[in-house]
Amino acid sequence: MKKRAAALFMSGIMIFTVGCAQGKDQTATGSVEAVEATESAGAKTAVNARQDGSTVDIDLSERAYNVDFPEYNTSYDYKEWDKNDVTYISFAGESAEVKGKDAGGVKAEDGTVTITSKGTYVLSGNLDGKIVVDTAEEKCRLILNGVTIVSKDGPAVYGKSAKNLYISIEDGTENSISDAAEYTAGDDDGKSDAAIYSKCDLIFNGTGTLNITGNNSGAVHGKDDLIFRDGTYIVDAVDDAIKGKDTLQIYDGNYKIEAGEKGLSSTNDTDEGKGDLYIEGGSISITAGDDTVNSNRNVLIVGGDLSLSGGDDGIHADENVLIYGASVDIKESNEALEAKVIDLTGSDVKANSRDDGLNAAGADSSGAASDPMAGNADNIIYIDGGSLYVNAGGDGLDSNGYIYLYDGDVTVDGPENDGNGFFDYGIEFVMTGGNLIGAGSSGMLQALSDSSSVKCVVVGTGYKEGGTEVTVKDKDGDTVAAFAPAKSYQAVVFAGSYLQDGKTYEAYVSDSDAALGEITINETVNIIGDVKMHGGPGGFGGLEGPDGKHAPEGKHAPDGKDFKEGKPAPEAEPEN
Numbered sequence: 065m066k067k068r069a070a071a072l073f074m075s076g077i078m079i080f081t082v083g084c085a086q087g088k089d090q091t092a093t094g095s096v097e098a099v100e101a102t103e104s105a106g107a108k109t110a111v112n113a114r115q116d117g118s119t120v121d122i123d124l125s126e127r128a129y130n131v132d133f134p135e136y137n138t139s140y141d142y143k144e145w146d147k148n149d150v151t152y153i154s155f156a157g158e159s160a161e162v163k164g165k166d167a168g169g170v171k172a173e174d175g176t177v178t179i180t181s182k183g184t185y186v187l188s189g190n191l192d193g194k195i196v197v198d199t200a201e202e203k204c205r206l207i208l209n210g211v212t213i214v215s216k217d218g219p220a221v222y223g224k225s226a227k228n229l230y231i232s233i234e235d236g237t238e239n240s241i242s243d244a245a246e247y248t249a250g251d252d253d254g255k256s257d258a259a260i261y262s263k264c265d266l267i268f269n270g271t272g273t274l275n276i277t278g279n280n281s282g283a284v285h286g287k288d289d290l291i292f293r294d295g296t297y298i299v300d301a302v303d304d305a306i307k308g309k310d311t312l313q314i315y316d317g318n319y320k321i322e323a324g325e326k327g328l329s330s331t332n333d334t335d336e337g338k339g340d341l342y343i344e345g346g347s348i349s350i351t352a353g354d355d356t357v358n359s360n361r362n363v364l365i366v367g368g369d370l371s372l373s374g375g376d377d378g379i380h381a382d383e384n385v386l387i388y389g390a391s392v393d394i395k396e397s398n399e400a401l402e403a404k405v406i407d408l409t410g411s412d413v414k415a416n417s418r419d420d421g422l423n424a425a426g427a428d429s430s431g432a433a434s435d436p437m438a439g440n441a442d443n444i445i446y447i448d449g450g451s452l453y454v455n456a457g458g459d460g461l462d463s464n465g466y467i468y469l470y471d472g473d474v475t476v477d478g479p480e481n482d483g484n485g486f487f488d489y490g491i492e493f494v495m496t497g498g499n500l501i502g503a504g505s506s507g508m509l510q511a512l513s514d515s516s517s518v519k520c521v522v523v524g525t526g527y528k529e530g531g532t533e534v535t536v537k538d539k540d541g542d543t544v545a546a547f548a549p550a551k552s553y554q555a556v557v558f559a560g561s562y563l564q565d566g567k568t569y570e571a572y573v574s575d576s577d578a579a580l581g582e583i584t585i586n587e588t589v590n591i592i593g594d595v596k597m598h599g600g601p602g603g604f605g606g607l608e609g610p611d612g613k614h615a616p617e618g619k620h621a622p623d624g625k626d627f628k629e630g631k632p633a634p635e636a637e638p639e640n
Contacts, residue, residue: 112366114344115140115293115315120366122388122409126470128444129384129405131362134313134342140293142232142269145184145207153177155189155211169199175216179204187211197262198224205230208239208274215243215259223262231260233270233295242277258282258307262290269293276300282307283323290330292317294346304329305352310338312359314368319348327352327374333360333382341381343368343390355380356397363403365390365411377402378415382426387411399423400454404442408472410449420484421454421476424463439490440464447472447498454478455550460486460502461493469495475502477550482507487557495520499560503534503549509596511557511589519585520559523571524595528553533574538567548574555595563590 110122112133124130151164158175169181175193179185182202187195190212197204204226213220220241223229233239243259259278260266266286268274271294276283278301284290290308294316299305305323306312312330321327327350332339339361349371350356356374357363363381366388372378378394379385381403388407393414394400400415404426415421424443443465451473454460460476461467467489478486485508487493492513500520512520523534533548534556545558563569563585570582571592581592 114366120388122366122386126468127405127407127446128442129407131364131384131386132337133364133366134311134340136315139228140267140269140291140315142271142293145186150184150186150207152186152188155187155191155213157190158192160191187213190214192216194218195221196224197222197226197229199226201225201227203228203230205232207232207234208237208270208272209234210237210239212240213242214240217244218247219243219256219259219261221260221262222256223260223264223266226264228265228267229262230267230269231274233268233272233274235271237272238275239272240275240277242275243280245279247280256285257303258285258301260284261287263287265289265291267291267293268295268297270295272296273298278302278305286312289313291315292319292346297321299323301325304354305350307331308341310335311340311342313342313344314346314348315344317346319346319350321348321350321352323350323352323354323356325352325354326358327356327372329355329358331360340364342366343370348372350374356394359383362386364388365392371395372397374398378417379403387413399458400456405444405446407446408448408450408452409446412450413452415452415454415456417454417456417458419456419458420462421456421458421460422462423459424465424467441466441491443490444468446470447474449498456484456486458484459488459508460504462488464490466491467493469493469498469500471497473498474500475547476504478502478504478553480552481505484508485510487511495559497561499562500557501545501547501559502557503547503553503555504551506554506595509555512559514588516559516588518559518561519563519565519587520557520589521563521569521571521583521585522589522591522595523556523558523580524591524593525554525556525573525580526594528573528575535572535574537570537572539570544569555593 110131112120113136115136151166154161160172160177162170166181166183171178178196180198182199184205186207186209188209188211194215220243241259259276265288273296275298281303283299283301284306286308289310290312292314296318299321302324304326305321307329309332330339330341341359341363343365345367347369351373353375355377356372357379359381362383363379363385368390370392372394373396376398378397378400384405385403386407388409391412397417399420400417402423406422406424422445424445428440428442443463445463445467448470449472453475455477460478476486482505486502486504487510495512495516495518511522530551531548535543535546536558537543544562565585568584570579572579583590583592
């Protein structure tokens, strides 16, 4: 992506910069027959073949991981149906009227409709019962043409056996599927657990609307591949809403999901190459009691507009999270994004969390548990273009290993307690481009590593209420950066190409006319005011401010306020 002179206005931020650097370009090229990951001349490229036939080559040359994207299959597309080549099933209560081409392959008894022959079945009316698809190795397609299915026991649609089961939503129709609140014996030897439950590949397509209610547990559970091509889905589940085992893939459509536990999830953690959760587009809104998006392998988001509110993680992967060219707004979470590797490329991400904002953690390459005190080179946060805003109650950007900022506008409203930091890394934080602001407590304060090519200024302000603006000016009195943190804070870090070697800058806070101090840029990290830097892994060791003063034991702000509570603290004992 081309780097640019930045003018960022977000949550009270104003940055004025000059100069720019050349970044990396990600380009879309012609189509390919298959999705592949290639490595040539030392440059890794993940080739993403999209549903529209285009291909995006995602440059992973500076990444310590590689991923394979799923191949888009044109069989996922909605196919128009011939009225003379389908079977019609119309429902009224527990009865069903069957007519058309494959009528002999349908058995209806006591509200249970069993389909045993391959073909296309057009469903309409109201069924008090369930649909069972049992076509062995043959394909089956259900056209929802204004149908309501309410199961009295077990799932409402059960894909018992088929090569592929397609559920197509007819344009202009509204359809509803819901299961029973309690199951007796259940299907699949009592293992079925969703309103739509399938043991075979399950593909949704069409442009109509489908309401799915999981009264017992889940709304949709695919035990193989689970694919959503397009359509509108209103989903409500007491447990996990939409769950695929081998993969969950979403290419387009509109989704409003309410889940008691997880919103979207993919669960296979034993078979090689399976368990990914892939999103290419669509508008997705999720409110969940647990993780809103979860994979036991990788979460790959290469487009789309996501709005997420969760009781636990916003987006969680056991391996890698890649967000490329997407818009993601995590409104509520415990931790907003968590994985071994988090890669945000050309995306606009907002991350609100009660604990850590971005958390790169997990086992190392040997499978051993990560030791955040020692650092783990396998845990990395990459930020390359776009924008990132983090509002975290715990650490803002937290990596047990590395943080790399190549390009983009990054702002972190960090913690108000001294046990966390707005940046927390175990090995290095390397910045080579873009713009960075971080604010919050100073008890575990870290800034950039010396290997960064961008300069930063750390402003120690003492305790300040949220909304108090910090401004950095050059010697001509021109503002080069300004930020009003959303919460109370003790320190602010500014970094970007607008901070130039050999030039002198002053810092001010809006509640005072006097400058906090000035600094001439000659190091990677330059300090104005009273602050203690903790530059080592885990936030230990480091550099004191110019006058050697810092808060006693990192607990009290210089003005005698208890930072964690934001209130005046008892008189601190003098240091010896």
